[in-house]
Amino acid sequence: MKRDRTHETQAEVIREDAEESLVFxxxxxxxxxxxxxxxxxxxxxxxxxxxxxxxxxxxxxxxIGAALVLVSIVK
Structure with missing residues (x-):
């Protein structure tokens, strides 16, 4: 889990979604x-x-729209 950057006087917060989403x-x-x-x-x-x-x-x-587009392209 990724830990947020906090000031020394703040409580440490753990992000639960950090493992699921990779940040660029x-x-x-x-x-x-x-x-x-x-x-x-x-x-x-x-x-x-x-x-x-x-x-x-x-x-x-x-x-149905995608199927119709594919059929119209094939014909």
Missing amino acids: NDVTDHMNRIVGVPSRRADLSAMPAAVRWFFYFVMTFIA
């Missing part, structure tokens, strides 16, 4: 801390039914 440099690490990035993927089964069905609809629409 200090600037991107700073930006990730300021803006914030999700520490884990969304659990679709924990979402409300309307959100799940919307997700399924969008993914189906994208898959």
Whole structure:
């Protein structure tokens, strides 16, 4: 685990997501801390039914669109 830089008077904080995400440099690490990035993927089964069905609809629409593009390129 990566330990944050702290002043000697501050308590030491251990970032749990540090092992999962590799940081390119200090600037991107700073930006990730300021803006914030999700520490884990969304659990679709924990979402409300309307959100799940919307997700399924969008993914189906994208898959059918990609298939139609491939068919039109092959013809």
